[in-house]
Amino acid sequence: MISEVFKNVFGKKKTSAVKPQDLSFQKLGLQLKEDIDGVFGRSLAVRELDSGSDNAAEIEVNNLAAPYYDAERFGITFVASPRHADVILITGAITLNMAAAVKKTFDAMPQPGLVMAVGDDACDGGILKGTYAVLGGADRMLHVDVKIPGNPPSPEEIMAGLVTLMAQIKMKTRTG
Amino acid sequence: MQTIIEELEGRFKATPLAISVPGKNQKAVYLKTGEKSVPEIMLLLEGKGVILADLFAAENFTGEKFSLFYIFEKRGDPVMMVLVVGIDEAKAASVAAHFPGACYYEREVADGFGIEFTRAFDKRRLFLHEVYPEGFHPLLKSFENKPLDIDYSKLVKEYPFRKCSGEGIYQIPVGPVHAGVIEPGHFRFHAIGETIFNLEIRHFYTHRGLEKLAEGKTPLECCAVAESVSGDESAANVTALTMAVEEICGIKVPLRAWCIRTILLELERVYSHLGDLAGMAIDVAFPLGAAAFFNMREETLRQNGALTGSRFSKGIIVPGGLNRDIAQSKLGGLQAYTNDFVARLEKAVADINASGWVIDRFETTGTIDKALAAPLNLSGPVARASGVQVDTRIDHPYGIYEKLRVEEYPREGGDVLARFLVKADEIKNSIRLIQDVLDQTGGGPVFEKYEAIEGYAMSMVEAARGQNLHWLWLKNGRVERYKVRTASFCNWPVIEHAVVGNIVADFPVINKSLNLSYAGNDL
Numbered sequence: 001m002i003s004e005v006f007k008n009v010f011g012k013k014k015t016s017a018v019k020p021q022d023l024s025f026q027k028l029g030l031q032l033k034e035d036i037d038g039v040f041g042r043s044l045a046v047r048e049l050d051s052g053s054d055n056a057a058e059i060e061v062n063n064l065a066a067p068y069y070d071a072e073r074f075g076i077t078f079v080a081s082p083r084h085a086d087v088i089l090i091t092g093a094i095t096l097n098m099a100a101a102v103k104k105t106f107d108a109m110p111q112p113g114l115v116m117a118v119g120d121d122a123c124d125g126g127i128l129k130g131t132y133a134v135l136g137g138a139d140r141m142l143h144v145d146v147k148i149p150g151n152p153p154s155p156e157e158i159m160a161g162l163v164t165l166m167a168q169i170k171m172k173t174r175t176g
Numbered sequence: 177m178q179t180i181i182e183e184l185e186g187r188f189k190a191t192p193l194a195i196s197v198p199g200k201n202q203k204a205v206y207l208k209t210g211e212k213s214v215p216e217i218m219l220l221l222e223g224k225g226v227i228l229a230d231l232f233a234a235e236n237f238t239g240e241k242f243s244l245f246y247i248f249e250k251r252g253d254p255v256m257m258v259l260v261v262g263i264d265e266a267k268a269a270s271v272a273a274h275f276p277g278a279c280y281y282e283r284e285v286a287d288g289f290g291i292e293f294t295r296a297f298d299k300r301r302l303f304l305h306e307v308y309p310e311g312f313h314p315l316l317k318s319f320e321n322k323p324l325d326i327d328y329s330k331l332v333k334e335y336p337f338r339k340c341s342g343e344g345i346y347q348i349p350v351g352p353v354h355a356g357v358i359e360p361g362h363f364r365f366h367a368i369g370e371t372i373f374n375l376e377i378r379h380f381y382t383h384r385g386l387e388k389l390a391e392g393k394t395p396l397e398c399c400a401v402a403e404s405v406s407g408d409e410s411a412a413n414v415t416a417l418t419m420a421v422e423e424i425c426g427i428k429v430p431l432r433a434w435c436i437r438t439i440l441l442e443l444e445r446v447y448s449h450l451g452d453l454a455g456m457a458i459d460v461a462f463p464l465g466a467a468a469f470f471n472m473r474e475e476t477l478r479q480n481g482a483l484t485g486s487r488f489s490k491g492i493i494v495p496g497g498l499n500r501d502i503a504q505s506k507l508g509g510l511q512a513y514t515n516d517f518v519a520r521l522e523k524a525v526a527d528i529n530a531s532g533w534v535i536d537r538f539e540t541t542g543t544i545d546k547a548l549a550a551p552l553n554l555s556g557p558v559a560r561a562s563g564v565q566v567d568t569r570i571d572h573p574y575g576i577y578e579k580l581r582v583e584e585y586p587r588e589g590g591d592v593l594a595r596f597l598v599k600a601d602e603i604k605n606s607i608r609l610i611q612d613v614l615d616q617t618g619g620g621p622v623f624e625k626y627e628a629i630e631g632y633a634m635s636m637v638e639a640a641r642g643q644n645l646h647w648l649w650l651k652n653g654r655v656e657r658y659k660v661r662t663a664s665f666c667n668w669p670v671i672e673h674a675v676v677g678n679i680v681a682d683f684p685v686i687n688k689s690l691n692l693s694y695a696g697n698d699l
Contacts, residue, residue, distance in 0.1 A: 050358070050360050052383075052384055053359075053382065053407070053695065054405065054406060054407040054695045055359055055406060055407040055408055055694065055696075056407025056488050056490075058357055059408060059488075063473075065357070066454070066473075066474065067463075067467045067471060068471050078357060081355070092382065095381065095384055096308065096326060096328060096383075097305040097307065097381045097698075098352065099307065099328035100307070101360065121404075127389070127401065128389065130322065130323060131323070131385040131388060132319075132321055132322065132323065132324050132388065133384050133385030134384055135323070136323070151490060152407065154487060
């Protein structure tokens, strides 16, 4: 029993087996962290909103939070409510069935709420453009700050999008 | 099935339409009959223990205005029966009393075509939410696909949920926007204290009109539509579409193309299941246990990316085979990657098994009764974890699956734990299949020229979530009607049964253990 406790306290922890990987991702992350620290003071709260995607984009957003990328170490937090969010990542074209919910979600955000469209469908409707069931891309309803094309964009591309978003905000705060 | 078909021909004068043969194991026999004999036929079929695998409609398929297609399967029998019922008026008798699964399908047909099902016990709308106007039926040929001019912001009438009342019963509405990074859907709970008394699901928030979108496209253009049915079933759905096209034009896909398709299909199962295992561990607050699965899933997605250029294997599978070959060196890279995969997975699963409190949360949680499998047509790991041996790769093998050792790992528990273990075993089997296929993959072409003009065909694949059934009808080289029925569509209603008697706090892990696709359900 006591030896077990000693092993737990002084022994090698399981998490130490994870190797640092992806230097390019690391670089993006550090850049983002610097910007977040400068503008938002330590953390950027992100809310994911699926407005009618095929679920591939959500998987990639999820992957950002998973241990391989662990974007939270750079100051991004994925929050459970739009009321806590600085930015909405919107995935998928806006379907008619989701339209009212998208509007309510955005309205629940503290303003000014930032919007990032993730994936081809969210950017301009993608292959769904012109069908009866969708309004179109996210900009049909919301002011979109950054668009990240891709079917779906990779976690690294989404991260690069966040860096672009922060750069935009920095520009605005400097000029405004 | 053959004797049933003969009986229908003899007793009800059902006339055979055509036999479509996507390989000898997915033979579909089409029988045409009038609407008058439908009630009697359904009674007879119910007694024979067949399963309703699909129900959909098409316009102007035969002489009548509408045709209803009832697809039946008898477990263990390779022959499928497609009963085509012609109706002139937009009215038909409900068969939900004989086949409870029909309820969902009939509501779908009613929305799409405006066909009214008499004596149906549920006539509420399904994929058309309240925002759509009355009398709007998008799948009618008279409706030209174009954006609707609708004011979505106006408060419209509410969906009539099932009502529960009594002392201490309260409602918990959840969704469509959830706390986690997941797809939209609504869950309406009725709870007594912590215990779930009743659950009703309300989905179709991601309805994108894919079936209508497919109409008028060439088979090749339609591939992108099939891939966006459900992002993490891209390879499975596009394979099913191409199988239907290939059957219509009667070509044989080169062996190398089938080998690569099979590798991609199995990789898809691997990353999908790995995500489920991780999600289940997360939902009982065990991120350390989940980390290994998450990491392996990321590696698998990267393997996909290295092979096809897309982490979700999009844009490579086309009718006739593949639109480009994959270099042998890349396949070699995959082979090297799989070497220690099973050992790593077993280690990660052992870590879960060694955590008593995780097992405590998994065991006896969200139990699905085996008896629900046939009436609801459950398939995939959900059915196999409840002791039902059903796998399209074994029952109706396609491509090269007949020559492969697909193994089933049925468990009787039907709870979250059983689904966890079934999925873990299936990943190991998929890796073994990938290794076997890699050994067999020889050189040769990966594309066979085809010309698809006229015809119709059905095809089935085993996606990660279970059986996906596609039906394609081509006219003048363009899609006239494309129907997709995913495993999620059949499996979703079972969650209403699985959660009853569980506590509300266990709902996330039950939902994750089923891991059904919202997009694949909503189309």
